[in-house]
Amino acid sequence: xSVDLFQVRFHPKLGVVIYDALAQLGIAKEQxxxxxxxxxxxxxxxxxxxxxxxxVCEAEVMQESAMGVDAYRIARGARRKPxxxxxxxHFGTVDFSVCTDCTAIRCACGTCSCVARKRKAx
Numbered sequence: 001x002s003v004d005l006f007q008v009r010f011h012p013k014l015g016v017v018i019y020d021a022l023a024q025l026g027i028a029k030e031q032x033x034x035x036x037x038x039x040x041x042x043x044x045x046x047x048x049x050x051x052x053x054x055x056v057c058e059a060e061v062m063q064e065s066a067m068g069v070d071a072y073r074i075a076r077g078a079r080r081k082p083x084x085x086x087x088x089x090h091f092g093t094v095d096f097s098v099c100t101d102c103t104a105i106r107c108a109c110g111t112c113s114c115v116a117r118k119r120k121a122x
Contacts, residue, residue, distance in 0.1 A: 006076070008069055010057040011050065014038075016065040018072055019054070026093030033095065037068035041097035074103045078113075086111035 006020035011034075018035040023042060027033055032047040057065075075098045083090045084107035094108040104113035 006072075008057050008062060008065070009034075009054045010061060011053050011055075013053070014050075016057055016061060016068070017054070018069065020076070022076075023091075026090055035072055035098075037065045037072075039097075040068060040071065040100065042095045044095055071098050071100075071103050075099075075105045078104060084109060084111055 005022065006018050009017050009019055011017050014034065014036055016037040018037070019032075020035065023033045023035070027044055030047050031044050032050055033042050033044045034050065035042045062069075084094075087107060087109040089107060089109070091105060091107070096108060097106045098104070099106045099112040099114060102113040106112035
């Protein structure tokens with residue numbers, strides 16, 4: 001069993017979410033960035049509103065979300081640079097998503113590994 005540097009939690013309205021301490025680096029103290037498994041994207045929320053409803057993710061729900069959590073784990077581990085190659089924004093300062101094609105982090109500008117590969121091939 002691997003040790004993740006993030007926590008899988010459950011929120012009644014958001015569903016299964018990932019709290020990653022690394023994703024909190026570029027945001028204000030009163031904010032909280034969570035990765036939502038159902039949309040495969042990260043969003044920033046007000047900490048005081050969202051954190052009170054975060055709870056433990058039950059085993060059955062965790063099992064249903066396993067593919068999304070694995071995709072996040074792969075994207076997080078494969079990130080070689082902490083910034084977007086296209087717009088140069090640090091991933092800790094933007095809400096991002098995970099590309100379903102290449103399982104890499106997709107910046108808010110729309111760039112992911114798919115775009116970088118196409119650019120190198122041209």
